[in-house]
Amino acid sequence: MTLVFSGICSHGPGITGRADMAPPELRDPYYAAYRGMRDAIRAAGAEVLIVVAAEHFANFFMDNMPAYAIGAADHYDGPIEDPEWLRIPRQRMRGDAELSRRLIAEVQQTVDVAYAEEWKFDHGIMVPLHFLDPDNELTVIPANINCQGPPLTPLHRAYAFGRALRRAADKVPQRIALVGTGGISHWPCTPDSGRINEAWDREFLARWASGDEARMTAYTDAETYADGGQGGYEIRTLIAAAAAAGGKGHIDFYQPIPIFSTGCVIGRSEIV
Amino acid sequence: MSLYQLQKLLYQLNRDPALQADFITDATAVADRYELTDEERRAVLEPDIGLLYVLGVNGQILMHFAAFMRIEWADYLQRMRDGVRQHGPIRAGVYAMTTGYDDKVAGV
Numbered sequence: 001m002t003l004v005f006s007g008i009c010s011h012g013p014g015i016t017g018r019a020d021m022a023p024p025e026l027r028d029p030y031y032a033a034y035r036g037m038r039d040a041i042r043a044a045g046a047e048v049l050i051v052v053a054a055e056h057f058a059n060f061f062m063d064n065m066p067a068y069a070i071g072a073a074d075h076y077d078g079p080i081e082d083p084e085w086l087r088i089p090r091q092r093m094r095g096d097a098e099l100s101r102r103l104i105a106e107v108q109q110t111v112d113v114a115y116a117e118e119w120k121f122d123h124g125i126m127v128p129l130h131f132l133d134p135d136n137e138l139t140v141i142p143a144n145i146n147c148q149g150p151p152l153t154p155l156h157r158a159y160a161f162g163r164a165l166r167r168a169a170d171k172v173p174q175r176i177a178l179v180g181t182g183g184i185s186h187w188p189c190t191p192d193s194g195r196i197n198e199a200w201d202r203e204f205l206a207r208w209a210s211g212d213e214a215r216m217t218a219y220t221d222a223e224t225y226a227d228g229g230q231g232g233y234e235i236r237t238l239i240a241a242a243a244a245a246g247g248k249g250h251i252d253f254y255q256p257i258p259i260f261s262t263g264c265v266i267g268r269s270e271i272v
Numbered sequence: 273m274s275l276y277q278l279q280k281l282l283y284q285l286n287r288d289p290a291l292q293a294d295f296i297t298d299a300t301a302v303a304d305r306y307e308l309t310d311e312e313r314r315a316v317l318e319p320d321i322g323l324l325y326v327l328g329v330n331g332q333i334l335m336h337f338a339a340f341m342r343i344e345w346a347d348y349l350q351r352m353r354d355g356v357r358q359h360g361p362i363r364a365g366v367y368a369m370t371t372g373y374d375d376k377v378a379g380v
Binding site for chain 1: 276279280283286287325331332334335336340345349352353365366367369370371376377378379380
């Protein structure tokens with residue numbers, strides 16, 4: 001072992017940036033669930049946090065889009081967005097280039113992954129870190145799956161990426177926590193922003209919690225787009241986190257919060 | 273149609289403070305560096321958020337350009353609705369508007 005925690009969380013910029021527009025009765029329990037995840041990561045004794053994210057054209061663009069990428073720097077800066085817009089101040093997060101290289105080398109045994117020695121975190125990583133590591137106590141290793149638009153890596157490959165991360169984490173001495181952060185159904189930053197398909201979300205989360213690879217990867221991208229919107233493509237990050245853990249999942253919190261543009265989830269999986 | 277070039281301009285603008293400064297000083301000169309159609313160029317320079325949405329610019333890029341232009345969230349969403357009303361359905365990219373002109377599914 002050295003993977004000591006694996007979980008999932010949502011990440012929209014509205015979660016911090018539009019906090020004052022959210023009904024407190026929806027917002028505050030979600031923040032509490034996020035803090036619960038922070039406490040669980042601390043209780044597990046994690047030194048390192050791998051964030052499997054789905055970044056949004058902050059570092060990677062259509063000129064050279066990696067399906068998978070892992071950061072390999074000693075530090076990262078963020079947010080790349082206007083801090084006043086996101087309401088998270090600019091800061092520097094500690095990385096570990098040597099640890100990244102060891103993880104990348106092992107991941108590459110089964111998944112070809114790009115590496116990035118420079119990486120500016122966008123809201124997809126900054127919002128989770130804002131709650132999970134507010135005092136920058138953890139070493140952060142960013143990982144990315146392109147979820148923004150086709151051609152997209154297949155879901156079974158996202159699962160394989162999670163397995164590879166698990167294998168890599170188990171080969172290093174550090175105590176590592178991993179979170180996958182992405183949406184379930186959502187139509188972000190469009191006029192449809194706020195639309196959430198709760199039934200589809202709950203069905204996906206049931207499949208995710210089963211830990212069954214075949215069930216959680218049994219969606220075509222066309223089905224995901226029709227039922228879960230373009231934001232639904234980000235289920236790849238949640239699948240990778242489940243794969244890293246290998247056991248059954250538990251949903252600590254799920255609630256559609258339209259002003260945050262997504263169904264907001266906090267969950268964790270049993271590491272087996 | 274050069275959606276790639278249009279998105280490239282906005283992507284680079286979003287992440288490069290020096291290019292932002294250039295854009296504030298002389299937006300036309302910045303636009304000249306990219307292979308844009310006349311319509312794309314007009315949409316950037318005006319800026320016409322609704323037309324940019326209809327042309328297919330990904331919202332993950334467009335929302336930051338709107339914020340850079342000091343357009344508030346509710347206004348940003350409304351400009352996209354108005355863009356579809358004025359210019360017709362989205363022509364390229366990953367989107368199709370799935371709510372009505374007057375739906376405000378998040379309340380804004």
